[in-house]
Amino acid sequence: MxxxxxxxxxxxxxxxxxxxxxxxxxxxxxxxxxxxxxxxxxxxxxxxxxxxxxxxxxxxxxxxxxxxxxxxxxxxxxxxxxxxxxxxxxxxxxxxxxxxxxxxxxxxxxxxxxxxxxxxxxxxxxxxxxxxxxxxxxxxxxxxxxxxxxxxxxxxxxxxxxxxxxxxxxxxxxxxxxxxxxxxxxxxxxxxxxxxxxxxxxxxxxxxxxxxxxxxxxxxxxxxxxxxxxxxxxxxxxxxxxxxxxxxRGARIYAELAGGSVTSDSYHITAPDPEGSAAARAMKAAIEVAGAKPSDVTHINAHATSTPVGDIAEYNAIRRIFGDHTSNIAVSATKAATGHLLGGTGALEAIFTVLALKERTAPPTINLDDQDPEIPLEVVTSPRALGDGPQLALSNSFGFGGHNAVVAFRDYR
Missing domain, CATH: 3.40.47.10 (Thiolase/Chalcone synthase)
Known part of the structure; x- marks a missing residue:
């Protein structure tokens, strides 16, 4: 098809x-x-x-x-x-x-x-x-x-x-x-x-x-x-x-929804798999559906709930997929400003991801005073330009029950 x-x-x-x-x-x-x-x-x-x-x-x-x-x-x-x-x-x-x-x-x-x-x-x-x-x-x-x-x-x-x-x-x-x-x-x-x-x-x-x-x-x-x-x-x-x-119909287009994927941890009813293997598979599959490769990703709106174990598990998943390219990705954790909307959070963060691509600006992560050395991500702490080149962004969501869902958006030209 x-x-x-x-x-x-x-x-x-x-x-x-x-x-x-x-x-x-x-x-x-x-x-x-x-x-x-x-x-x-x-x-x-x-x-x-x-x-x-x-x-x-x-x-x-x-x-x-x-x-x-x-x-x-x-x-x-x-x-x-x-x-x-x-x-x-x-x-x-x-x-x-x-x-x-x-x-x-x-x-x-x-x-x-x-x-x-x-x-x-x-x-x-x-x-x-x-x-x-x-x-x-x-x-x-x-x-x-x-x-x-x-x-x-x-x-x-x-x-x-x-x-x-x-x-x-x-x-x-x-x-x-x-x-x-x-x-x-x-x-x-x-x-x-x-x-x-x-x-x-x-x-x-x-x-x-x-x-x-x-x-x-x-x-x-x-x-x-x-x-x-x-x-x-x-x-x-x-x-x-x-x-x-x-x-x-002559519609204005914000961005392309380029792909998405859903996986399951099959690990624990509330805790994420600390190795992040299934979350990593969801990111990898979303990128593949988008017809892209990990090195094409420039921005991630992370799930990043602010829990001690969850943030590290997501970092492990990101590192699994992106390796050394991780340091080139602008990561925003917008729950710092909004809190966690549970079933509504993925939709809101997808909107933020779309707007980041449309305005070519990654939104800031507030309240980051002392970054955990075990999570060496390139976290955006003030609005950051994403550049003029092609942009591919992910929005991650992970839920109780081991549910992982990731969508990939591409800037529209």
């Missing part, structure tokens, strides 16, 4: 840095942090050990009409805001809905709806549980909401693979476009779990940073003093289409 060129024609995001993709990108380049103290009474009520998170800078309920927002879990609200921005950014293509697909993801789904409904059941009885509870909590609710809003009738698919979900959705979209299942696909991921239960649970497993006295500096990938990730919320969406379709 002849390979088609797949391109990015629209982007949208709502994040701890900003309510739109441009606002989030500007704040990222400016070195801002989206992490702040949680101002909710439940922090004190439950005596949570972690009192901060990456909360959406603009609540989705303030963007959507009230009747619409009330019928959606916050995770679906974020997804709809991001998808509508991306669709408008792509010029609101006039496409037969049967040729439009949705590949959207989440790591957990409608958690707020589920837990609020359980509280209602316990406190007020079954008659008070909302009729819309199931449609709001199901993991495919975000994909369904996007599909009905655009509209999309080719398909609406949901992938759930923890923190790799958003990137895996992009890999799926690439493959679906190659297979001819659609001409245009809206792909991405969302998460809304800044809630006392996930905070308590992640803290219990020693996964979260506990810098309650300085939230803005809590997410610090590669720093010797990193002590865990920061839980965040938000969503990202990309409009993808075949180059032929995009050119025929």
């Amino acid at each position: 002849t390979s088609k060129k797949i391109v990015v024609t629209g982007i949208g995001a709502t994040t701890p840095l900003g309510g739109t993709s441009p606002d989030s990108w500007r704040a990222l380049l400016a070195g801002e942090s989206g992490i702040r103290a949680i101002e909710a009474e439940w922090v004190e009520r439950y005596e949570l050990p972690v009192t901060f998170a990456g909360q959406a800078r603009v609540p989705a309920a303030e963007v959507l009409e009230r009747p619409e927002a009330k019928r959606l879990d916050p995770s679906s609200q974020f997804a709809l805001v991001a998808a509508r921005e991306a669709w408008a950014d792509a010029g609101a293509p006039d496409v037969d809905p049967v040729r439009v697909g949705v590949d959207y993801s989440t790591g957990i789904g409608g958690l707020w709806t589920l837990l609020d409904a359980y509280d209602t059941l316990k406190e007020k009885g079954p008659r008070r549980v909302m009729p819309m509870t199931i449609p709001m909590l199901m993991p495919n609710a975000a994909a369904a909401a996007i599909s009905m809003s655009i509209p999309s009738r080719a398909y609406a698919r949901t992938v759930v693979s923890a923190c790799a979900s958003g990137t895996e959705a992009l890999v799926n979209a690439y493959e679906h476009l190659q297979a001819g299942l659609a001409d245009v696909v809206i792909a991405g991921g969302t998460e809304a779990v800044v809630h006392p239960l996930p905070i308590a649970a992640f803290a219990s497993m020693q996964a979260l940073s506990r810098r309650n006295d300085d939230p803005a500096s809590a997410s610090r990938p590669y720093d010797v003093n990193r002590d865990g990730f920061v839980l965040s919320e938000g969503a990202g969406a990309l409009v993808l289409e075949t180059e032929e379709h995009a050119l025929a």
Whole structure:
């Protein structure tokens, strides 16, 4: 089968840095942090050990009409805001809905709806549980909401693979476009779990940073003093289409989605393989699908959650593939600014990768005061020009369960 060129024609995001993709990108380049103290009474009520998170800078309920927002879990609200921005950014293509697909993801789904409904059941009885509870909590609710809003009738698919979900959705979209299942696909991921239960649970497993006295500096990938990730919320969406379709309608093209790959560690339910062998295979395969070689890669948006073991495992994977070329790659760890959006993080970081290629500028990694000598990457700490030559960039995502997903983007000329 002849390979088609797949391109990015629209982007949208709502994040701890900003309510739109441009606002989030500007704040990222400016070195801002989206992490702040949680101002909710439940922090004190439950005596949570972690009192901060990456909360959406603009609540989705303030963007959507009230009747619409009330019928959606916050995770679906974020997804709809991001998808509508991306669709408008792509010029609101006039496409037969049967040729439009949705590949959207989440790591957990409608958690707020589920837990609020359980509280209602316990406190007020079954008659008070909302009729819309199931449609709001199901993991495919975000994909369904996007599909009905655009509209999309080719398909609406949901992938759930923890923190790799958003990137895996992009890999799926690439493959679906190659297979001819659609001409245009809206792909991405969302998460809304800044809630006392996930905070308590992640803290219990020693996964979260506990810098309650300085939230803005809590997410610090590669720093010797990193002590865990920061839980965040938000969503990202990309409009993808075949180059032929995009050119025929005169669309603006940001970059080419050149390839992607998914692998599994088969190692541990939460810890990454410390050798990074499966993660390395995912990077290698994404590069091969792109018709490139490791020495062509100029930029990586790393998964880099700021956990002591995760950052080293990813470095080992990178070193396996790139060897001495590792020192030539500009590495950005944008979770330092955004925190970790779980199922939404891959989509957001793909957007940052696309914008880095479009503007030929690698975004900075903040909070890196003392780089771990065991991770000698060429980390970007202030906006860095990528140069005038051809650019190939990777965006990495790795999730609980041993899920690895990598996408490769090429600058479009």
